[in-house]
Amino acid sequence: MHDFLFPREILKKRKLKNTRQRRAILKLMSAENMPLSAKEIYYKIKDNNPHLKLSTIYRNLNVFEKNNIVRKLNINNVTESYFELIKENHHHHLICISCGHIQDIECPFDDYLDKLEKKNNYEVTDHRLTVYGICHQCKKDDK
Amino acid sequence: MHDFLFPREILKKRKLKNTRQRRAILKLMSAENMPLSAKEIYYKIKDNNPHLKLSTIYRNLNVFEKNNIVRKLNINNVTESYFELIKENHHHHLICISCGHIQDIECPFDDYLDKLEKKNNYEVTDHRLTVYGICHQCKKDDK
DNA sequence: GTATTAAATGCAATTGATTTGCATTATCAA
DNA sequence: TTGATAATGCAAATCAATTGCATTTAATAC
Numbered sequence: 001m002h003d004f005l006f007p008r009e010i011l012k013k014r015k016l017k018n019t020r021q022r023r024a025i026l027k028l029m030s031a032e033n034m035p036l037s038a039k040e041i042y043y044k045i046k047d048n049n050p051h052l053k054l055s056t057i058y059r060n061l062n063v064f065e066k067n068n069i070v071r072k073l074n075i076n077n078v079t080e081s082y083f084e085l086i087k088e089n090h091h092h093h094l095i096c097i098s099c100g101h102i103q104d105i106e107c108p109f110d111d112y113l114d115k116l117e118k119k120n121n122y123e124v125t126d127h128r129l130t131v132y133g134i135c136h137q138c139k140k141d142d143k
Numbered sequence: 144m145h146d147f148l149f150p151r152e153i154l155k156k157r158k159l160k161n162t163r164q165r166r167a168i169l170k171l172m173s174a175e176n177m178p179l180s181a182k183e184i185y186y187k188i189k190d191n192n193p194h195l196k197l198s199t200i201y202r203n204l205n206v207f208e209k210n211n212i213v214r215k216l217n218i219n220n221v222t223e224s225y226f227e228l229i230k231e232n233h234h235h236h237l238i239c240i241s242c243g244h245i246q247d248i249e250c251p252f253d254d255y256l257d258k259l260e261k262k263n264n265y266e267v268t269d270h271r272l273t274v275y276g277i278c279h280q281c282k283k284d285d286k
Numbered sequence: 287g288t289a290t291t292a293a294a295t296g297c298a299a300t301t302g303a304t305t306t307g308c309a310t311t312a313t314c315a316a
Numbered sequence: 317t318t319g320a321t322a323a324t325g326c327a328a329a330t331c332a333a334t335t336g337c338a339t340t341t342a343a344t345a346c
Binding site for chain 3: 160162164165194195196198199202203206222
Binding site for chain 4: 017019021022051052053055056059060063079
């Protein structure tokens with residue numbers, strides 16, 4: 001389950017320019033290890049990158065998405081997109097609609113997608129499962 | 144599997160005002176029977192509703208969503224939200240990333256969500272499964 | 287029907303996320 | 317070290333969606 005690469009290795013592997021800004025974004029995403037929005041990334045790394053602009057974050061997240069380095073997530077009733085590093089373990093998300101906490105869940109599909117492909121004559125390229133609910137803590141707090 | 148209600152019945156049931164604009168939106172959504180964006184709805188009904196504004200569509204789609212009349216959908220790489228009428232048959236979506244065609248697929252979950260609830264101590268309220276791929280026609284056309 | 291009242295609509299302006307154009311700067315390969 | 321190419325900073329623009337407010341309309345009581 002060897003998965004970790006340094007930002008500069010991730011970039012080199014894709015022949016992407018190894019810039020300070022890109023390294024900072026990847027380093028943060030790796031450290032936080034949870035989905036983050038462009039703004040969250042921006043506010044967490046701007047102190048160490050004085051002239052950094054939000055547009056640079058957006059541009060790089062798009063580059064990373066095209067290069068399969070990050071995955072963009074839509075969350076119901078949340079306007080900003082979230083981004084997570086793509087790792088080896090394929091998973092989905094369980095999201096608390098009260099506190100917003102996101103946790104990974106295993107992919108429950110075994111041969112379901114193969115069957116779906118054949119049945120519908122599709123070539124399946126991606127799938128997303130998102131489960132929404134109220135987490136234990138929020139239930140207790142009656143939030 | 145009796146499911147069909149006239150727009151005025153749908154509105155009355157929820158004690159929502161039965162306006163011309165709301166009826167037009169619901170009538171269209173029922174006739175088209177596929178997810179539509181606010182703009183698509185707007186352009187398809189504006190000829191019969193001269194002073195209709197897009198903001199009225201948005202406001203009503205939000206009202207309908209709160210009242211469980213429509214469901215809002217996010218589609219990867221698509222900026223607008225899509226909306227579909229909620230009917231009895233619970234389903235998910237298979238979307239062609241080439242032509243954008245959306246088709247319903249059965250929900251594959253039996254006791255999976257119950258197990259997930261218990262395992263994670265969550266109260267599950269909603270779930271979305273979206274499968275992306277390339278449809279038969281687009282494969283043939285090599286689009 | 288008519289009056290009353292609360293809610294919906296039209297309209298214009300605004301918001302907020304994301305993108306883009308362009309001049310400048312930084313990276314990378316030779 | 318240099319030159320070519322791509323990334324960044326910065327400001328402005330875009331686009332989906334929302335909002336404030338005056339006016340209109342639907343629902344209810346009379």
